[in-house]
Amino acid sequence: MDLLAFGNTGWGDELFFATLMTIAVSITAMIIGFCFALIFTPLKLSKNKLLNFIGNSYTTIIRGVPELLVIYLLFFGGSGAIMYVASIFGYNKYIEINAFLTGSFAIGIISGAYSTEVFRGAIQSIDKGQFEASKVLGLKKPVHFIKVIMPQMLRLAVPNLSNVWQITLKDTSLISVTGLVEIMRQSYIAAGSTRDPLFFYSFAAVLYLLLTFLSMKLINKLETKYRRGY
Amino acid sequence: MDLDLMISSFPKLLNATLITLKLLSLSLIFGLMLGLFFAILRLNKNIFLNKFSYFYSYLFRGTPLLVQIFIIYFGLGQIEFLRSSFLWIILKEPYWCAIIAFSLNTGAYTSEILRSAFETINKGFIEAGDSLGISKRIIFYKIQIPIAIRQSLPAYGNEIILMLKGTSLASTVTLMDLTGVAKYIISTTFKPIEVFIVAGGIYLFMTFIIHNFIRYLEKKYSY
Numbered sequence: 160m161d162l163l164a165f166g167n168t169g170w171g172d173e174l175f176f177a178t179l180m181t182i183a184v185s186i187t188a189m190i191i192g193f194c195f196a197l198i199f200t201p202l203k204l205s206k207n208k209l210l211n212f213i214g215n216s217y218t219t220i221i222r223g224v225p226e227l228l229v230i231y232l233l234f235f236g237g238s239g240a241i242m243y244v245a246s247i248f249g250y251n252k253y254i255e256i257n258a259f260l261t262g263s264f265a266i267g268i269i270s271g272a273y274s275t276e277v278f279r280g281a282i283q284s285i286d287k288g289q290f291e292a293s294k295v296l297g298l299k300k301p302v303h304f305i306k307v308i309m310p311q312m313l314r315l316a317v318p319n320l321s322n323v324w325q326i327t328l329k330d331t332s333l334i335s336v337t338g339l340v341e342i343m344r345q346s347y348i349a350a351g352s353t354r355d356p357l358f359f360y361s362f363a364a365v366l367y368l369l370l371t372f373l374s375m376k377l378i379n380k381l382e383t384k385y386r387r388g389y
Numbered sequence: 390m391d392l393d394l395m396i397s398s399f400p401k402l403l404n405a406t407l408i409t410l411k412l413l414s415l416s417l418i419f420g421l422m423l424g425l426f427f428a429i430l431r432l433n434k435n436i437f438l439n440k441f442s443y444f445y446s447y448l449f450r451g452t453p454l455l456v457q458i459f460i461i462y463f464g465l466g467q468i469e470f471l472r473s474s475f476l477w478i479i480l481k482e483p484y485w486c487a488i489i490a491f492s493l494n495t496g497a498y499t500s501e502i503l504r505s506a507f508e509t510i511n512k513g514f515i516e517a518g519d520s521l522g523i524s525k526r527i528i529f530y531k532i533q534i535p536i537a538i539r540q541s542l543p544a545y546g547n548e549i550i551l552m553l554k555g556t557s558l559a560s561t562v563t564l565m566d567l568t569g570v571a572k573y574i575i576s577t578t579f580k581p582i583e584v585f586i587v588a589g590g591i592y593l594f595m596t597f598i599i600h601n602f603i604r605y606l607e608k609k610y611s612y
Contacts (some may be wrong), residue, residue, distance in 0.1 A: 225557030357464035
């Protein structure tokens with residue numbers, strides 16, 4: 160237990176902040192994922208062949224390629240790409256991107272692909288009559304979307320989104336390869352310096368279990384909220 | 390776009406794909422056995438066995454695969470009696486550690502898939518078997534298992550694809566699988582996009598084959 164002491168003697172506070180980092184990365188990635196889903200869900204539902212193709216390739220490629228490969232692509236290629244764009248605008252100095260942003264972005268792209276599928280499925284399973292009814296009532300598009308489609312979509316999407324959240328939370332362990340100090344990286348450092356990998360990796364596992372367990376409890380509450388009236 | 394690099398790295402990556410496929414097939418075989426075993430335990434009425442199986446699947450589904458590999462590869466070597474036992478021959482090899490971790494992980498997911506398949510079997514089938522005087526064992530092997538396998542095909546197909554992507558983590562324990570070699574080429578040439586296209590293409594091709602194979606099986610065994 161000495162190993163987990165807070166302060167300079169143990170790894171307690173380091174692991175605590177690493178856990179906060181994992182939560183921060185997961186939430187940021189989830190939000191970035193939602194942004195991607197907002198762009199790509201309409202594309203996937205679109206009747207235009209080209210737009211449809213773009214939407215489909217995004218979800219197929221990201222869901223068919225290992226997460227680690229996507230992370231390596233962004234980690235090694237990200238700053239190069241940004242520097243290339245910057246050089247077009249006449250900025251030629253070296254740009255280093257923050258590990259937090261690269262990591263969240265990489266996980267966000269992955270989580271976005273799963274969210275897109277969830278939203279697409281939810282919208283498609285809404286009864287056609289709902290779309291027709293709001294058209295007949297003469298509702299404007301934004302009102303129709305926010306007041307009619309959204310609430311029904313969320314009810315169907317929340318259970319599946321909780322799966323996406325679990326996947327995202329676990330995927331954040333992979334960005335430890337880029338050096339961002341989250342649970343996995345911190346355990347790696349601690350295991351290296353104390354030569355006690357069994358303890359620290361097991362503790363990391365416990366932390367992840369705790370996070371998934373707590374988020375499950377929270378999401379269940381959300382689910383009951385959106386199930387009201389059904 | 391460096392076409393030469395893409396062409397020259399293709400054979401290397403293809404070679405590494407063999408390791409990925411070996412890892413995938415071995416862990417799927419072991420994982421399927423584990424999954425079936427724990428699914429049956431889960432259906433058992435004995436509370437202790439039931440809870441044990443539940444705990445197993447909860448543990449492996451609630452933690453990242455990376456943690457599991459690290460515990461097995463870095464962690465287990467720390468236990469003295471494992472080091473001195475015959476198991477050490479297996480546990481010192483990253484290859485077998487990765488397979489153990491993958492099998493345990495996919496076993497947990499498979500057990501959940503099979504359990505839900507067993508639970509959704511129409512009671513009428515079992516009752517029909519009963520009323521025909523077929524023994525419980527034969528009902529289980531000849532009726533429940535085939536139906537459960539058919540039911541779980543779509544979900545199991547997803548699991549195979551997830552596992553294919555999971556094998557990429559073997560590269561973190563020094564194995565040179567497809568992702569490991571891709572990372573090596575990226576870090577020596579600093580051309581991530583080209584390598585990503587080739588390696589990602591190989592992965593997508595495998596996903597495509599698996600997806601269609603499962604579809605074919607679903608069609609073949611549909612009733």
